[in-house]
Amino acid sequence: MAEPLLPARPALWLVLGEWRAQPLRVAAAVFAIAVGVALGFAVHLVNQAALASFAGAVHSVAGSADLQIEARTPQGFAESLYPRIAHVPGVAVASPVVEVAATSGQIRRPGSGGTASGRLTLIGLDPFRAVAVTPALVGVRPGRDGAAIDGVYFSAAALAATGARVGGPVTLAAGGRVWETRVAGRLAGVGRAVAVTDIATAQWRLGQLGRLQRLDVRLAQGADPAEVTARLRALLPDDADIATPAGEEARSDSLSRAYRVNLGMLAMVALLTGGFLVFSVQSLAVARRRPQFALLRVLGLRQGALARLVVGEGLALGIAGSILGLGFGYGLAAAAIDLVGGDLGGGYFGGARPVLAVTPGAGLAFAGLGIGVAVIASLLPGREAARARPAVALKSGADGDAGARPRAWPGLALLAAGGLAALAPPIAGLPIAGYAAMALLLAGGVAVMPALARVLLAPWQAMRAPVPVELALRRLWGAPRGAAVALCGIVASTSLMVAMAVMVASFRGSVDDWLGQVLPSDVYLHLEGVETAGLDPAAQARLAATPGVARIRFQRSIAIRLAADRPDVQLSAQPVGATGPVQLPRVGASATPPPGEVPVWVSEAMVWLYDARPGTRLTLPLGGRKVPVFVAGVWRDYARQFGAIAMADEDFTRLTGDATRSDAAVDVAPGADPRRIAAALTARLPPALAGQALVARPAEMRAVALQLFDRSFAITYALEIVSILIGLVGVAATFSGQTLARAREFGMLRHIGVTRGQVLAMLASEGALLGLVGGIAGISLGLVMAQVLIHVVNPQSFHWTMDVSLPWGLLAGLFAALVVAAAGTAVIAGRRALSADAVRAVRDDW
Amino acid sequence: MTGARPASNPAAVPALEIADLAKSVPGRQLFAGLTLAVQPGEVVAIMGESGVGKSTLLNIVAGLDTPDAGRIRIGGSDLAGLDDDGRTRLRRRAIxxxxxxxxxxxxxxxVRNVALPLALGGGDGQAEAAAMLARVGLGGREAARPAELSGGELQRVAIARALVHRPSLILADEPTGNLDHETADRILALLIGESRDHGAAAIIVTHSERAAAQCDRVLRLGAGGLAPANG
Amino acid sequence: MRRWLALLALLLAAAAPAPAPVAWPAVRPGVPLVFPRDHGAHPDFRAEWWYATGWLKTAAGQDLGFQVTFFRVRPGLGEDNPSAFAPRQILFAHAALSDPATGRLRHGQRIARAGFGLASATTGDAALVIDDWRLQRRGDGSWTTHAGTGDFGLDLVMTPRQPLLVQGEGGYSRKGPDPASASHYYSIPQLAVRGHVTRNGRREAVAGTAWLDREWSSALLDARATGWDWLGLNMDDGGALTIFQVRDKTGGAQWAGGSYRSAAGVRTVLAPADVRFLPGTRWRSPRSGAAWPVAPVVMVRLPGGWRRLPVTPLFPDQELDSRPAGPLYWEGAVRVPGGRGYLELTGYGERLRM
Incomplete structure (x- = not known):
């Protein structure tokens, strides 16, 4: 008869018996896995939905265009390119497009909520061409069929953004002009805020005469795309480039990829913490059932079978938790999209509401992850159960601890590996090695805890202390196993919490400092949607002449495309002094530009993405030409993740031919009221631009910026709390797990004269000591992990650096709360042991 | 008590054969040159002072501990050649x-408690377990939980479990140590009776002279090994 | 006469949110036609077309019909818009091949706004381009055309054998009871055609006879008109017969007219009383549901007396559906005793929307 790997009946009897006897503990473990799986699954679902809707938007706008010729700057390229492209053999249709950012009515500040942002994109098309390439953009007039040549057609999001109705009037401001028109009809199937009109109307009304921003090209059937692309590229001027829908998707993907991966990692953190809880529950269950396991071994259960029994228990926990987690995660994702939006607060996907779609593959993957974590967490306890010597365990019962000295080297090895991994460069633009380093450091820290605990407790052994505290010390010293599990839970959750808290505090502190440095003036004026026109020199002079203005500095930025598969880079005209831009916080070394070369100063992200180190050169597409510039220095920028370039005012005007400006920083004369000055400035704006102006003072801007920051980290805060709670549950599990076993001990203590209060104090001391040791270790480990987050993960993800700032108050408060909570949990959980009858303990100790 | 003990058949294989067993623990030598042979159906009592190594001897016989020297055969199978899994299987089958x-x-x-030795081998065992429970006087209470039973009743369950798989050897470590006198007498009689009825050899480690008096042989464990006890 | 073009002009004009006050010049009598200038475009007028139809015979003796039409519309939009894209002139072309083997029309179209050299209708002489389609009058007086889709292709040279035929009174052709409903109109009948037709990827040489109609106008159709029927016939004896009627909603004629030029060159202008269309058999389209009178009997009073001309289509299904952007009409190769040409029927499947 072939022997089964695990005799099913006794295994089932034992597992079911355990679940009946310890339902809360089992439920806690199942719940922990469920929470981890739910969070990961929910983040994944929301990501997929948002990306799919974004890709859908890209496709619906790109239509059946095989490729697009895009302008590198908002100024566009000369329209004479259009017939040249149309005549290229292999091109079936070339559809010319004018595309301009516009505003309607009074624009709202970012972060002030609501959907009527006032911002939309105006597109001008030739319907005769567009209907063959991007039919989604050709407007439909209600009640009539056929493509119409005049009238403006709005998408649903554009109607919401402007507050206009179909058939009603609307005023649009773009390119420095104001255009009053009516909404002729609706654009269906377009997610973004887009309004479409005839290309001739767009060129005329939006000041784009002679220019185009895009040509949508459809290739002839049977044409070789590579060949035609090569022919097209040969015709392109310097201010145009070829983009494919795949490239566009890659751009939009990379816009938010780092953020999404970060979120996913945080969700994995939750799953890992759930795994720790399973580990602690299983360890405790194994320790408590040691005599039972010993009996089974004596009666004839093989070592391997016993290990498999424990792992099988973990598997059952994992399956139950994963199924629960998938359902819970779906609900969470739906709620998140409704409440917070598809970008979970990151501000990346404005507009359409994404639709949740579940693929069985994703569900299976996350279920597998939850099951895997539960199984892995049961491996060590299972091995320990198998290795225990039955004879010893039978005699000494659950209390029995081999007393073997805990080994430190596995933990130290993991810590070292984590340190090495932290030094690795990014993989595919993501800090994979950084995340691995975090996981290794965490695992190493936890593994080294039992040995570390003895080291930390050693100096206290010699001390005299009140009886309860001494009892607690001796116990923890002598039986590190029981305490180890609770310790590991505390260390894991504390270190994660501390790491995230320090990272967020440092980030926030750096952003706050940065805001202080880049916003030194008293009043700031910003014009929206003026990429192609702004305050001309006359208007600038008028503003400068406002009474009460001591000094006014003007600025302008445009988006330029340096690489086809990367998001646009912001080029800004800045006032520049002897050492470089006046308002930008500099980082690192500088290089002196050789005479005759145009100096620029780049943000940290430029160094990451384009290798634009000081002393190197860049080529910028300006004024229709490719202009070489010299990188003179690097500055810190938290506003633009994908790169920003600052150039001197005069150079900008000369190279782009654009003397208009879109921003102004105003220093008021001493004694003047900034609010009055702000109102005076607004009154002096050209009427066409008045509706697009935002005037703010630095305090307001900082408040808004920090508000946005907090919102995008809301999820992180939530996950921090989850991990702390799970750690405390670990403590509770440890102490309540030992209840029955220690009833005998407490009974004995009572008999020799220890009062009830002293026993409670002993429990509290044990809990407090655990909290103390775990807290010190956890905070230390957390500080190390925070360094990885700050110096590896963040820069590799978002291409900026930050200064470390420790939230001492938070850490101290956390430490105190942890010690108190651990003590309290220990007392509450262990109190049951005191109320049990000491005599009855004989019966219960089988 | 069921009746006369079966005659020992000199030609039969001994249920247990120990030759030249030696064991030491850190600090002292427990015993050396220990030899013992127990025939099927024979009940042997082992007595001795606390800490002399009685439990260790039982552990070694059960395959839960390894001797420094010597040979052990259970029902003809030599323990030495077996790995841990092999010893486990032997234990399950024969002890x-x-x-x-x-x-x-x-x-x-x-009933599930009693069925364990059979269930661990992959079978069901609950029918045999119910029969054994009836034999030890707990028939009809198969579904009861241990918390409902007295000490004596629990030991009856243990006896039923020890015999349900028809082992060739019973090892009892102070089986009456936790029981009062009357219950102890009854339990011991039950244990010895059932062992003999099933043709199993039994080794009973005990402090009680009364209990030892019920057995076929009484041995005392000392540093030199097992020797017949006086009286 | 292809009045349905006015439909397109109407569509485009009606689309303007507020009608732009554009002064399209009116068609007045007494304006002489000057050539070659009037072969070219008249951009001020609201609508204009160059309309070539004809019969072809392949080397194998198979009969085919063809139609190539280029239209120019001045919708009155963007007149003051300085952009080079301003839709001041919209160019539109249809091409169709009537192949009895297929039993239905193969057709295609092009539409673009004039500009950038991609689409143009030049003045001074006939030169029309819309992307890859063209219709041009060469220096030697012959007309070439190139049009087609993936489905079929036409490459033809049409050479005049007779002098051109000025319609109406010196080119002033009335189209309705109101004298303002008129167009400038001339035709070139009896053109000798040579060239190639591509079908199913195979290119074959063809030859035949064609008819070119030229018309430009600014006036709307009379409000009560629902459609029109037009017939252009190259007679076997070298004569050229043009007959049309404009129908009102009772189905009867609101206006009618035409002309006859004998082989000797004697021209007769037909008055409304000289022309009658009698419907005859109808063919119902399985696609649009319209009932086209594809075999009417036409009564025309010529100098020699009333002639009865029963019309026989090459095959019934020569319906062209270019909705929703364009109209639904029937344009097919037809025979009469003693001649052959093209019949056009409009306003049958749907009411003209004005």
Whole structure:
């Protein structure tokens, strides 16, 4: 008869018996896995939905265009390119497009909520061409069929953004002009805020005469795309480039990829913490059932079978938790999209509401992850159960601890590996090695805890202390196993919490400092949607002449495309002094530009993405030409993740031919009221631009910026709390797990004269000591992990650096709360042991 | 008590054969040159002072501990050639255990507790377990939980468990240590009776002279090994 | 006469949110036609077309019909818009091949706004381009055309054998009871055609006879008109017969007219009383549901007396559906005793929307 790997009946009897006897503990473990799986699954679902809707938007706008010729700057390229492209053999249709950012009515500040942002994109098309390439953009007039040549057609999001109705009037401001028109009809199937009109109307009304921003090209059937692309590229001027829908998707993907991966990692953190809880529950269950396991071994259960029994228990926990987690995660994702939006607060996907779609593959993957974590967490306890010597365990019962000295080297090895991994460069633009380093450091820290605990407790052994505290010390010293599990839970959750808290505090502190440095003036004026026109020199002079203005500095930025598969880079005209831009916080070394070369100063992200180190050169597409510039220095920028370039005012005007400006920083004369000055400035704006102006003072801007920051980290805060709670549950599990076993001990203590209060104090001391040791270790480990987050993960993800700032108050408060909570949990959980009858303990100790 | 003991057949294979067993623990030598042979159906009592190594001897016989020297054969099978899994299987098949502390799993019903040795081998065993429970006087209470039973009743369950798989050897470590006198007498009689009825050899470690008096042979464990006890 | 073009002009004009006050010049009598200038475009007028139809015979003796039409519309939009894209002139072309083997029309179209050299209708002489389609009058007086889709292709040279035929009174052709409903109109009948037709990827040489109609106008159709029927016939004896009627909603004629030029060159202008269309058999389209009178009997009073001309289509299904952007009409190769040409029927499947 072939022997089964695990005799099913006794295994089932034992597992079911355990679940009946310890339902809360089992439920806690199942719940922990469920929470981890739910969070990961929910983040994944929301990501997929948002990306799919974004890709859908890209496709619906790109239509059946095989490729697009895009302008590198908002100024566009000369329209004479259009017939040249149309005549290229292999091109079936070339559809010319004018595309301009516009505003309607009074624009709202970012972060002030609501959907009527006032911002939309105006597109001008030739319907005769567009209907063959991007039919989604050709407007439909209600009640009539056929493509119409005049009238403006709005998408649903554009109607919401402007507050206009179909058939009603609307005023649009773009390119420095104001255009009053009516909404002729609706654009269906377009997610973004887009309004479409005839290309001739767009060129005329939006000041784009002679220019185009895009040509949508459809290739002839049977044409070789590579060949035609090569022919097209040969015709392109310097201010145009070829983009494919795949490239566009890659751009939009990379816009938010780092953020999404970060979120996913945080969700994995939750799953890992759930795994720790399973580990602690299983360890405790194994320790408590040691005599039972010993009996089974004596009666004839093989070592391997016993290990498999424990792992099988973990598997059952994992399956139950994963199924629960998938359902819970779906609900969470739906709620998140409704409440917070598809970008979970990151501000990346404005507009359409994404639709949740579940693929069985994703569900299976996350279920597998939850099951895997539960199984892995049961491996060590299972091995320990198998290795225990039955004879010893039978005699000494659950209390029995081999007393073997805990080994430190596995933990130290993991810590070292984590340190090495932290030094690795990014993989595919993501800090994979950084995340691995975090996981290794965490695992190493936890593994080294039992040995570390003895080291930390050693100096206290010699001390005299009140009886309860001494009892607690001796116990923890002598039986590190029981305490180890609770310790590991505390260390894991504390270190994660501390790491995230320090990272967020440092980030926030750096952003706050940065805001202080880049916003030194008293009043700031910003014009929206003026990429192609702004305050001309006359208007600038008028503003400068406002009474009460001591000094006014003007600025302008445009988006330029340096690489086809990367998001646009912001080029800004800045006032520049002897050492470089006046308002930008500099980082690192500088290089002196050789005479005759145009100096620029780049943000940290430029160094990451384009290798634009000081002393190197860049080529910028300006004024229709490719202009070489010299990188003179690097500055810190938290506003633009994908790169920003600052150039001197005069150079900008000369190279782009654009003397208009879109921003102004105003220093008021001493004694003047900034609010009055702000109102005076607004009154002096050209009427066409008045509706697009935002005037703010630095305090307001900082408040808004920090508000946005907090919102995008809301999820992180939530996950921090989850991990702390799970750690405390670990403590509770440890102490309540030992209840029955220690009833005998407490009974004995009572008999020799220890009062009830002293026993409670002993429990509290044990809990407090655990909290103390775990807290010190956890905070230390957390500080190390925070360094990885700050110096590896963040820069590799978002291409900026930050200064470390420790939230001492938070850490101290956390430490105190942890010690108190651990003590309290220990007392509450262990109190049951005191109320049990000491005599009855004989019966219960089988 | 069931009746006359079966005659020892000199030609039969001994249920247990120990030759030249030696064991030491850190600090002292427990015993050396220990030799013992127990025939099927024979009940042997082993007495001795605390700490002399009685439990260790039982552990070695059960394959739970390894001797420094010597040979052990259970029902003809040599323990030495077996790995841990092999010894486990042998234990499951050929040995039954009764402990001082009963060691009945608290969360299983009586019948499942008794069926364990059979279930661990992959079978069901509950029918045989019910029959054994009836034999030890607990028939009809298969579904009861251990918490409902007295000490004596729990030891009956243990005896039923020790015999359900028809082992060739019973090892009992102070089986009456936790029981009062009357119950102890009854339990011991039950244990010895059932062992003899099933043709199993039994080794009973005990402090009680009364208990030892019920057995076929009484041996005393000392540093030099096992020797017949006086009286 | 292809009045349905006015439909397109109407669509485009009606689309303007507020009608732009554009002064399209009116068609007045007494304006002489000057050539070659009037072969070219008249951009001020609201609508204009160059309309070539004809019969072809392949080397194998198979009969085919063809139609190539280029239209120019001045919708009155963007007149003051300085952009080079301003839709001041919209160019539109249809091409169709009537192949009895297929039993239905193969057709295609092009539409673009004039500009950038991609689409143009030049003045001074006939030169029309819309992307890859063209219709041009060469220096030697012959007309070439190139049009087609993936489905079929036409490459033809049409050479005049007779002098051109000025319609109406010196080119002033009335189209309704109101004298303002008129167009400038001339035709070139009896053109000798040579060239190639591509079908199913195979290119074959063809030859035949064609008819070119030229018309430009600014006036709307009379409000009560629902459609029109037009017939252009190259007679076997070298004569050229043009007959049309404009129908009102009772189905009867609101206006009618035409002309006859004998082989000797004697021209007769037909008055409304000289022309009658009698419907005859109808063919119902399985696609649009319209009932086209594809075999009418036409009564025309010529100098020699009333002639009865029963019309026989090459095959019934020569319906062209270019909705929703364009109209639904029937344009097919037809025979009469003693001649052959093209019949056009409009306003049958749907009411003209004005």
């Amino acid at each position: 039954g255990f009764v402990f001082q502390a009963f060691h009945i799993l608290p969360h299983l019903s009586l």
